[in-house]
Amino acid sequence: MKRNFPVLLIALILTGLAAYQMIQNGQEVRAAGGIRPPEMARNKPVPSFTLQGLDGKGYQIGGEREKPLIVNFWASWCGPCHEEAPDLKRMFDKYGEHFDLYSVNVTRDDRLEDVKGFVKKYDLSFPVLLDQKGTTAELYRILFVPTSFLVDKHGILRDVIHVLPPEMLEKRIQLLINSQG
Template identity: 65%
Template sequence: MKLTTIAVMIVLMLMGEMVSLDKLNTHKSLAAARFGPAAARNQPAPEFDLQGLDGKSYHVGGSRDKPLIINFWASWCGPCHEEAPDLNRMYEAYKDELDIYAVNVTKGDRLQDVQGFVKQYGLTFPVLLDSKGLTAERYRLQVVPTSFLINKEGVLVDVIHVLPAKALEAKIRLLLDKDQKPPL
């Protein structure tokens, strides 16, 4: 009797796991239908238009003048506070060769906290507001902070999380070196 009960419980657990996996695959299929393919290395970066704190509209998608780092963040995120000064220093050092867009996951944040964060760290690069969370969904964002490195052709070349300043700079140099044209 005891063995039968255990066998039934195992079968029920396996069936539950199969239902969960089916729901997950259905969710992924619905997301892909709604937003297109997920952000993936060596593929075009998902396109979006967002408004910045400065009131300007910013577009991502297709070829660009400079490589781009899209950094998804939130004011309540501890690691976001850690990396903000480094991102700002990197932007100041490379702004002639590189764009950085800080995309705030505004749907889960408060505008006054976003503004306070920007002021606290003196961010000089554009801060974009993802107020509906659609851009985070399009990029299949799992955690903040997450940064997507995109080359001039609009191709996603790397995905990173918080890195020490030297490692971040190495990733930036690699992104910039990939975009250098060979001499004629």
């Protein structure tokens, strides 16, 4: 127990900091007369957005689609993102005809050269979108990366995941593909 105390203390501090930031962000939005981002909840529509990809094309999320979608938020400096990238690539290579994968780089907190290096290192073949101002990450209430949203073809949030072992990731993707949503 004594060895776990520092870890528990750090986790408690980080949780408190995240809660404080969420409260502050909400107060800033209200003070500015803005509208709070919609709640992210399973079985509810995801917020719509459009971002430009590294390929120069615009990509839109929200509403009806031909296939289910995974929206993966990440950054090149994030260790768990490096851990997750090869598994996402394998799953996309294996099941990509049955779902779309949009990899959203939180570019505000990253460098474009590092983003391009990450994409090259892992040979990512799915669209990499650039959230240059961080507004999409805020809209989706991203507190840490990586975070992935599994969205059915009707634009409904089905699941939120972080780094998973490959077999669990595959099961979640299969559930998304097979959902009747």
